[in-house]
Amino acid sequence: MTTGSATRPARERLLAAAGELFYEQGIAATGVDAVLARAGVSPSTLYAHFPGKDALVAAYLERRHRVWVQTWDEVLDGRTDPAERLLSVFDALALYRAREGSRRGCAFLAAATELPAGHPARAWLDADSHLLAGRLRELATAAGLDDADAEDLAAALLLLYDGALARWARDATVADLAQGDPLARARGLAADLLAARLPARS
CATH class of the missing domain: 1.10.357 (Tetracycline Repressor; domain 2)
Known part of the structure; x- marks a missing residue:
């Protein structure tokens, strides 16, 4: 399930998904793949906006x-x-x-x-x-x-x-x-x- 509309900018969807998952499940327990799945974006899209998980956190x-x-x-x-x-x-x-x-x-x-x-x-x-x-x-x-x-x-x-x-x-x-x-x-x-x-x- 993705967070929000697919028409929202990818960076905004990534932050919304990360915000939900990091808060609900914890930072260490949340992998990048879970954020990608909820945001509905590809790994290349993530790394186009953030160098890695630490920057996303x-x-x-x-x-x-x-x-x-x-x-x-x-x-x-x-x-x-x-x-x-x-x-x-x-x-x-x-x-x-x-x-x-x-x-x-x-x-x-x-x-x-x-x-x-x-x-x-x-x-x-x-x-x-x-x-x-x-x-x-x-x-x-x-x-x-x-x-x-x-x-x-x-x-x-x-x-x-x-x-x-x-x-x-x-x-x-x-x-x-x-x-x-x-x-x-x-x-x-x-x-x-x-x-x-x-x-x-x-």
Whole structure:
């Protein structure tokens, strides 16, 4: 079965197929032949666009990263309350999950366990980590915290964010999560943390 219409550009079909298979089955477990079959293209077409599987993996993570940035930007747009701007990371993740699906949790966390040092796709794992830590730190600073407190708050929020993703991946096969949606719970804990840590505003 191919991904999408045969009229779509071959590179787009390859990325869509790779995105589905790498996410659903894992990067190491997915061979190039499976991607070719789902995309409905020949090996020569693949190698006309990508030098090999490593480059395809990098392009897959780059694509997910760009969609994630766009989603977070969309949620942030128009928010002025400092706490709500910090909580936007959880709301953006909920929106991303609704649009893209997240049956196995975070693609970047999953890839981090599979990709060796020096793999070209590691640049996008680093980009995702830097985006999360850097933006949360900037938002905390804009909320009135000094550098040290902003760094500490950003780290705490990241623990809640990563914990929610890890819990979601662990419970992904459970139809009805016994403890509720871990992302909603993480957002609630984050809101309590911000109420205690952010400077009061008149």
